[in-house]
Amino acid sequence: MPRFSFLEWPVVRQLRDGDVLGRGTSVTSKRTRSITPRTAEADHVAHSVCPYCAVGCGQLVYSKDGKVTQIEGDPASPISRGRLCPKGSASEQLVNSPRRITTVRYRRPYGTEWEDLNRDTAIDMIADRFLEARRNHWEDVDDKGHALRRTMGIASLGGATIDNEENYLAKKLFTAAGAIQMENQARI
């Protein structure tokens, strides 16, 4: 603990610093004197892109100890020049929302509540159901004998907020499975 010093008495500082009315340097607290922005305390800054509309504003994602601490505009972006709209400005809240669900939830047929489910089990169950639905509604040929080679038992909707790489895998997997009913926001 630092030695107590009369020199740090406010009234002494007030007279010494010329802050005669005691409204400036003489009243600053220790916390005030050592204040730093959390952007300066971040241990990692990722260059990212806003997930909302299609303008594609640059974002700087500051994180510390594996947790996002601040998201703000990236001044280097020629698209947005560091600026963000209210949604982009709120994206730290999107990331760290206490309302976010971070575990798998499962509702059995005719169930009235959500239940817990291990993620590994869930994906395995989905794979089984995928193949069953594919079989149930498989169409080899149309009524004129033209090849169809498809299933109508599986549909998907989504894609406008997920990455190009993810859309690519989705289209590749579903098309190979013969599941043609794929749609996304681009048509809605």
Place this chain on the structure above:
Amino acid sequence: MANADCIIIQGSNMAEAHPVGFQWVMEAKSRGATIIHVDPRFTRTSANAHKHIPTRAGSDVVLLGALINHVLSNDLYFKDYVLAYTNASTIISEEFLDTEDLEGLFSGYDPETGTYDPASWAYSAPGEDGKVADASAFEGQEGSHWTAGRAGAGEAFGSGGPPLEHGIPARDETLQDPRTVLQILKRHYSRYTPEMVTEACGISRADFDYLARALVENSGRERTTCFAYAVGWTQHVGGAQFIRTAAMLQLLMGNVGRPGSGIMALRGHATIQGSTDIPTLFNLLPGYLPMPKAGAHDDFQTYADSIGRKEQKGFWAESRTYAVNLLKAWWGEHATAENDFAFDYLPRLDGPAGTYQTLMRMLDDGVDGYFLLGQNPAVGSANGRMQRLGMSHLKWMVVRDFSMIESATWWKEGPEIDSGELRTEDIGTEMFFLPAANHTEKAGSFTQTQRLVQWREKAVDPPGDAQSELEFLYELGHRIREKLRGSTDPRDRPLLDLTWDYPVDEEGEVDPEAVIAEINGRHETGPKVGQPLSGYTEMADDGSTSGGCWIYAGVYADGINQAARKKPGYEQDEFAHEWGWAWPMNRRILYNRASADADGKPWSERKKLLWWDETAEKWAGPDVPDFPADKAPHDPGDVEAGGAKGLAGNDAFVMQSDGRGWLFAPTGLVDGPLPTHYEPVDSSIPNPLYPQQANPTREFIQDRDNLNAPGMTGDAREEVYPYYFSTYRVTEHHTAGGMSRWLPYLAELQPQLFCEISPELAAEVGIEPYGWATIISPRAAIEAIALVTERMTPLTISGRTVHQIGLPYHWAQGTHAVVEGDSVNDLIAMNLDANTQIQNSKVTACAIRPGRRPRGAARQELVEELQRRAGLQLDTGDQLLTAPDFPEGTERQDIDLQSGESIEETFDLPRHESGGEDQRTTGTEED
């Protein structure tokens, strides 16, 4: 946009929906540009424009058509540009008949199917009288990037005749031949007068003159005008044609391919552009290759030829190459020349399989499982009630999202549980909610609205069970393949032969760079084996190269992730070529050959972009040329070779098979070669231009729960749904609310659903400012707080007052978000544009009354009470052909909607639960 001298924003509320993009409009404004906002509502965009012109939603073709008429009849168009770069001088087949001749229809209409045969819209070939149709280029919307607009074009494939042999049709450079496109245009738009604009749009003569003057004065060699639109144009029946009208106008004014010109499609989602380029859409494969169609594309060559033939001009001539590379990327060593590169592994379409058709199949128990990847259709799609009912027919559903969105909770707390229509205990749908990683928790690329691919670095790991789509899909694919291992069923070969061996990092996660490298493509054999492709021109059609999406070839050139380049904008020129990567080939302005004149000289010093450098014998300028780099301006093109070699030195529109910008679209659109005004389906205003009331090709879905307002067929004495509403976004929220209603900082800014109405309408129906209002359509009833405001203007249309109501659609019923409200999309019917399969959500007839809506079952009773009063039938509003004297010897399908079946009979129609297949038709047939 900052380089524009005039910006016309129509069909978009840019300041609210794209605030950060709007900085460029404000910058143009500070440089002296004129900003005009044409919109039914006075919005935050209007507040920052020089002028707001209130208009009637859905009447845009009248206004834009009148501008076309204005510039054509007064010789105000950019003649040198039009002659050099558009098909204005092209001569159209003698068999073509215009809406002028056919009461609002074009030649080729088949009233039985509600579709057109476009054969008669074809170009005339030189020295021939016969027609030569052009089935090659389906890039029908020059200058626009609303790629979903091509969706229906994929559907229309195979409908044209043989392609143009060498892309040089008959032309009359004097533009005098009555069959030239320009003359056809003049006749077609002669009805579109300023007086008609006043009558149909409610826009005064003074406002029209202001707009016309601003456009004309800010176009030409020295100046450019830019248009901006968004879903205010697309979400209409006929929306693709709205955009085309603007594209045609911009071509006539020389505002395509030049700085500060063009049509900006303002898209709404982070990578909605990417998700059409690399589509999760039923009708497309990556790079706008169509999904093959049963019967029409049974073999690979037929399929490839239907996209573009080798001998035609432009880059679609290589379509077979692009398809080979895609198939090679997907099926690797199993895709060989001998098996047509596994073309038969692709499933086939036989009609639209869009989200609304899928919904109808769900209601018929024809779909078992449904994946939602960051989408909330219970709130975001038209006719939300049917969406939720459809979900109750599924066997299982996978919802991947951040929070408990309404599409995950409908079985527990949806409006239908409230009303007693559904009971949780009776719903058999098995639900999987899988938490998704957000944009900071995974690396990957988004493609923004100007085709710019931008890479995101990963900041942190996802929490708990949350994982990326990439991880989930990879894992799902992996397990499906494991479960099928050893299968001898030929239908499993495409899955088992799929290339699915992506490298994983030490934590077992797929490397997204490996995926973008596959999308980019690589050399499979030869001296460069394993090396990434530098661009699509390096693609071969013999299987020696592969590439998952040809237009993205080059994004991983030199093994460097070009999308991840982050050289600051302030260290570069305004094109910022070293920030991210734009497809194709990092070009920032498409069709930029048109920024120079036919001789290769800039149109003006002020609007200089590209020019032909005589000494270097190359195109020079700050942007990457969208043209063969060393093709001289007067090069005639090697017509025998086709493809890029076939292009002449002034064929600026390199994707079109004639190298020209299309003022007249001989193919590619299913509802006509020229945009024509039709009234919205719900409109009770007679089409002021033609006897044909509404778009004759629209797609509708007949269902007890998807009834239409009577429109023109209603009883004029008592209009049950006398007002029209449009849905839209506000700045403070995002789409169906999944990413905004859960956030307190956004929720508090717009906490409740509201409707915007004029003081006149408020007085007419007795609604107090900031009091409750109930809005009722033939599908649903909702309640909203009334914002009574001068920002809404009643319009006088065809002698009657038309009131428009504004309704943002971000809210929904549920207990998980910070704020809740009724879901506006419940009000909307599924009436689809036949080109795009996009629903109309901008003009819907409704009733409005003061007070809150009834609770419980009484809510739907109110809806049905109004349905009865309006005398709605299953087929109300579904009559496609209304031109009484439509020739071609077909009888008009007369459906008397007011007599015939009694109301009670209609209301005894079975609902989905009791198997109403026979009562429900999907598609375009007249019932």
Place this chain on the structure above:
Amino acid sequence: MGLLSGPEENPAADSGWGHDHARKGFFTDTSICIGCKACEVACKEWNRNPQDGDLKILGSSYDNTGSLGANTWRHVAFVEQKKDRIEEARESGRKLVSLGMPTIGPRSGAAAPGGRAGEDFTGVDTTPPDTPEFRWLMSSDVCKHCTHAGCLDVCPTGALFRTEFGTVVVQSDICNGCGTCVGGCPFGVIERRDDGTVSPKEDRGRVQQEVPNKGTANKCTLCYDRLVEGEEPACAKTCPTTSIKFGDRSDMVEQAHERVAQLHAQGMTEARLYGANPEDGVGGTGSVFLLLDEPEVYGLPPDPQVPTADLPHMYRTAAVAMGGMLVATALAFLGGRR
């Protein structure tokens, strides 16, 4: 001149910081505000301020946060006006100019902000548009960081202080929540943060947000914690149209004067400045605004006065009174001896 009222060059220097710190401030140009409220959100996000209000539509156009307060440190007002009101605003603005508001000749072409050298504007319609039938004003309000700050002058604990940037900031570790400053602010900006504003629908078991600095006075810090690292305030950084500008206060005032002159040249005589006058009741403000109508229209006081402005006078009067009383007392004693 200047410790408690009137013009003052550098308030930081008078608070012990010496003269090497430039005074920082905002220039909020409401003529280019698009009302997106990014400033409100970026401010709350940076400062971790809790959500405000009871999640109901307030009944003032698109504004649902109401006013500046303990939690909302940037606030966007929305004002819908008809033609007659616009004409009045234009007229009152014109009068302000004829009353001696500083003007600068019309600027256009290369000299215009953002304009490119050599730009030719001939042919551009520079005549003012006809008075529009209707307009929708948007304006982002913020703490004024007054030259003579009432809140600071009345604070009995030293919790409020004048920073080296000339701004006025609350130190929540010192503030005891007495609330004296609340009455001391002529703009009604500073407010005590209470505990129960966060989640009005608690019956649903919603997740509570952590509320920092409960029970203390709160207001805009002009992002003091960012300024110390040379970063700009969150609101100014995020503003999509640069309606909110940040910089040395003297530059801000100069830009503001240039902008008002530019708008007047374009016929928008309704433009006027707020807070740029060093002779006003608070000695001018650190946050300068360009408004398009009377301040009252935006909910701003037309003639704010720092309550301590009269303090010297009051002390003098008190001293005279005290002296008088002393004299009277003395006289009384003297008289008593008689």
